Amino acid sequence: MKILIISDLYYPHIGGVSEHIYHIANKFEKMGHYVRILTGKIPGGFKPDERRVIRLGMGVSIQWNKSVGRVTIGHDLLKARKIMNSFDVNHIHGGLTPTYPLLTLQMSEKTKIFTFHSTFDRSIPFKVFRKPLLHFFNKIDGAIAVSETAKESFSKYFPGDYRIIPNGVDIDRFTPHFKKQKGTVLFVGRLEERKGLKYLIKAFKIIKDRGRNLKLIVVGGGYRKYRMDIPNGIKNFIHFTGFVSPEALPEYYKRAEIFVSPATGAESFGIVLIEAMASATPVLASDIPGYRIVIRDKENGILVPPKDPSAIAEGIITLLDNKKMRQKIVKNGLKTAQFYSWDKIAKQIIDFYYEINPSLP
Known part of the structure; x- marks a missing residue:
């Protein structure tokens, strides 16, 4: 299967979404799938394994949900659309922002999966723009939330079926070490x-x-x-x-x-x-x-x-x-x-793809 992971948030942007994408991409490849990550250009910083990253547009920092988020500007829309439609699955990570997430929902003709990561009490933008955003939300073929709290945050504005598939951990990377530094x-x-x-x-x-x-x-x-x-x-x-x-x-x-x-x-x-x-x-x-x-x-x-x-x-x-x-x-x-091992999480996501579209290769 050809899987395109799409997000405004990826390394060198530091955070849970970048970590999530990095690990599921690794696991998908080990399972035999072809994986690429579509994101914006961000100067400097830590960029692991750029061979599978496609960078179009420029990532710009914004304040969002009491944190630092990113949006991508200056897209080559024709090129982005061509890339999206050359994959079997377009898997979007982040929020319903008017950059890569909404562009993908509008332009992609492939199976569209969306993972929602954020948690918030209320959202003024979602309240104000709920009606037009519902138009985009309804284009999602399969919605995932990383937790029940993330689901609750989004579903009060965008009700629907969300599958809970959590974040994970690389068990092999974080192996126990019992010689701790005291204090x-x-x-x-x-x-x-x-x-x-x-x-x-x-x-x-x-x-x-x-x-x-x-x-x-x-x-x-x-x-x-x-x-x-x-x-x-x-x-x-x-x-x-x-x-x-x-x-x-x-x-x-x-x-x-x-x-x-x-x-x-x-x-x-x-x-x-x-x-x-x-x-x-x-x-x-x-x-x-x-x-x-x-x-x-x-x-x-x-x-x-x-x-x-x-x-x-x-x-x-x-x-x-x-x-x-x-x-x-x-x-x-x-x-x-x-x-919460990434092996188990990756399998749950792939199984969800096939549940949403049984005809995927």
């Missing part, structure tokens, strides 16, 4: 307000005031603002790595004694939680809808109220001091990670 806490994510890093830093101040000297490793770009805001007395205990390549990232997970994701909301799933679990690293995360899909409190992770430094501090100390609980969470986390 090391890890954060991984873009340093945006919604990721909640400032609450973790405040929690570290609380922990330090109690006489506990831990080390916080912060993996992610955009760290200057946060480095300036660190309280006196804990600066030497917080290390910012900046951007870390996907190849180097697993080592950080493997060495950490605890992984913390203090996101405040707008998370549809949380790939980072599964990556930590696959690395045998116990997880502490905010009690938000997108994370409750993955974490069962005190079973395969610990959930704490969002925006609560004291609760984060207590959770970290509990995981450090309660060996029995920590071992239980690690054991159950490894089982959870197996459920």
Whole structure:
């Protein structure tokens, strides 16, 4: 089968959508399918395996859903349409933006699959432009949401049948490592307000005031603002790595004694939680809808109220001091990670293609 994955969001844009596309493309190829990725040109940055990437138009950053998104401008429409219609399946990732997603729905004559990744409480653009966007939504042959929360976000504006197929983790890449660096806490994510890093830093101040000297490793770009805001007395205990390549990232997970994701909301799933679990690293995360899909409190992770430094501090100390609980969470986390392997996710997606169009090759 010839599969064209289409998105405004792909490397060097860093985020869950890029990660998702990269891994399913790898797995599809290993299953014997021909795969290409159609996206915009983005200067610089990390670009893995460009041999299967087709870049038309220029990717431009925008603020969207409390995060940094992208749209692609300056398309060669005739060339894009020709490419789309030379594949059996056009699989779109992202939102209903007036760039590659809507262009594909309008121009493609092939089987059109759409994966919705975002989570939000409300959307003014969707409310204002709901009627014209419904015209495009109804052109989708098969809709996928990465979680129940993503489905709920979109279905209140665009009702229909959504198949839940979650994000995944590369089990072979994030193998367990039981020689942890004692007292090391890890954060991984873009340093945006919604990721909640400032609450973790405040929690570290609380922990330090109690006489506990831990080390916080912060993996992610955009760290200057946060480095300036660190309280006196804990600066030497917080290390910012900046951007870390996907190849180097697993080592950080493997060495950490605890992984913390203090996101405040707008998370549809949380790939980072599964990556930590696959690395045998116990997880502490905010009690938000997108994370409750993955974490069962005190079973395969610990959930704490969002925006609560004291609760984060207590959770970290509990995981450090309660060996029995920590071992239980690690054991159950490894089982959870197996459920989300990219091999299983890729098979679910291919099966969905054939369910939507049984005549596909």
